Amino acid sequence: MTTLLDVKNLWVKFPTRNGIFDAVRGVSFSLGKERLGIVGESGSGKSMTGRAILQLIRKPGMIEADHIALQGQNLLNLSEKQMRSVRGKQISMVMQDPKFSLNPVLTVGDQIVEAYRLHNKASKAEARAKALEMLEAVSIRDPERVMKAYPHEMSGGMGQRIMIAMMLIPNPEILIADEPTSALDVSVQGQVLSIMDRLVKERGMGLIFISHDLNLVSQFCDRVLIMYAGRVVEVCQADKLHEAKHPYTQGLLGSLPKFDAPRPRLEVLNRDPAWREAPSVESTS
């Protein structure tokens, strides 16, 4: 499999009053044209990993790594200006809640057209046509009307489909989806996921799917990284997740309720301080 992205020994550090806090501690993985899931509890560093790839960690946060290579090009050596042409154009990101991730005072159309015109020399009319096409691709009925609408007039599911359209319109090679369905109603989660899946497949993209939903990730992804306290504790094939060996992963799986095997009490996750210090697992794909 061709490698799109190779991350080696990634650290994200925040200086605090009590010294440096490491949000991500030596994470390494590589991504091909596949769906890679990153799972972990809150604060495990999964979102930070996604944002560090785009170098969108806000100051005073720092990103350190041996390399973050996008098709052989080390992103860490790029200037901010060069990095801007990577963002959106080559790596894009869909965030959690469209209520907050779309600009409330700009029309949907303006925001999508803007995303396209940032990376393509196109007239307004061309970009508009492209945006309409893209809205149709994410199954938006009546795209003409939606183009003129403002984000607050959209439902959550529509908002997230608009977000996907906006992020995919410059045709990036990699999409990072940071809990893209967590803020959505269960009834529309599946729909949004299948749209995203279809587009990613059609375009031969790599997808990094960040989630805390183990079931979802095991069904949706090809491979899963399990993160704990800023480290990768286990990597496995998504369909073999139930065979996971690491006690943390087993704990996570054990704490999930099951319809077919109901238990009076769910297992409680017992965290072992030793996991924190164990070195990151390297993924091999």
Add this chain to the structure above:
Amino acid sequence: MRAQRTFVKRQPQLPLPPWVRGLVITLFSISITMLGLLLVTFLIGRVMPIDPVLAVVGERASQEQYDAVFKDLGLDKPLIVQFFYYVSDVLRGDFGQSLLTARPVADDIARVFPATFELATIGILLGCILGVPLGVIAAVRRGSWIDQIARVVALVGYSMPIFWLGLMGLLLFYGILGWVGGPGRQGIFYEDMIPSVTGMILIDSALARDWGAFWDAFSHIILPASLLGYYSLAYISRMTRSFMLEQLSAEYVTTARVKGMSEWAVIWGHAFKNIRVQLITVIALSYANLLEGSVLTEIIFSWPGIGSYITTALLSADMNAVLGGTVVVGLVFICLNVFSDLLYKFFDPRSK
């Protein structure tokens, strides 16, 4: 049962286009507010321990003279009728006679208000043009030296008494350096030389193409206007900074960065557009404050504005002038409110 009720509850719509309905509603609410304001000024005029009749006839008038004027002023009528008279007088632009200047209050206000308006407008323009970018930069470069400087500038603006800064400004720029004109609106040479059209000397002199008078007026207004501008800058820049900080941590800003936008475009094209409504409120408030007449500045610069007019009237118990001035200031507040409401609708799609 319930379904039936909601079905019946369709309101009859006036057969008017929406903007006409909006206008009618706005005008209606303005007139109600105005009526409330007049009621307040009317009641203040009635409860003041100043006898309006004595103020007209003087202390040594005979009982007959007193009674005649008492009747003349309509004070023998019931209060509600008196209020009706008052409202109709005000609507005709009649605020009565000023005791101090012995002229109609309306004429006095027409003379002093343009002076304040001119000063306040230049002041607020300076405050916005400098204050808004300063606040934005301070927010974007939070914690940097430029943020610290902006903080100190605003702190000085908040805490320095304006009369002291005014006096020091006059001493330095007028007394020592001679860069600006001194107190007053014009130099003696230009006084009463240009025909009054708007009452604003800068505009009047420009209309008369008298550029000498224009520059003279400019050199007189620039120092007090900068001073007022500085005070609004202090407030506007601090508020802009905090509004901007709130927006910069919003998720849509990250979205804009993910798209690959430059910081400049993220700040002005995305974040700034979201603080416009809040900024309008802040600017309208500062502007209203300046239009009310900044008494201290007007006194130090012998600026014949509405602030010093009302203050002088108040000190000499000239109630007609005080109440007339109050009504005008109130009207200015109402107009500014209506105007900023209109701007809200324009800038925030959610308010439609």
